Amino acid sequence: MRLQLYSSRRGNPAPHLVAIQSEDLDMLATVLVCPLRADVPLTRVRARVTVAAESFVVMCELARPIHRRGLQPVGELNETDSALVMTMFGLLLARR
Numbered sequence: 294m295r296l297q298l299y300s301s302r303r304g305n306p307a308p309h310l311v312a313i314q315s316e317d318l319d320m321l322a323t324v325l326v327c328p329l330r331a332d333v334p335l336t337r338v339r340a341r342v343t344v345a346a347e348s349f350v351v352m353c354e355l356a357r358p359i360h361r362r363g364l365q366p367v368g369e370l371n372e373t374d375s376a377l378v379m380t381m382f383g384l385l386l387a388r389r
Contacts, residue, residue: 323358
């Protein structure tokens with residue numbers, strides 16, 4: 294599994310969103326994404342990933358749906374980082 298990276302900023306190829314929903318659900322109008330930033334601290338519900346040799350933190354606790362029309366695909370995470378993001382999101386859902 295390799296999670297898709299997106300930008301919602303036209304003309305800016307830098308990724309700032311990670312899709313956490315299957316690409317097979319393309320019939321849905323929205324995509325469930327988590328923000329991706331370099332300047333936020335790592336916490337128990339966030340995952341550190343590497344994109345183009347740069348370190349980012351995925352804020353799994355801020356997952357939200359975004360309309361597909363506003364998104365530009367800009368790459369994908371590697372399999373290890375994708376699995377880490379999904380594990381962290383799963384742990385967030387299981388918390389009480």
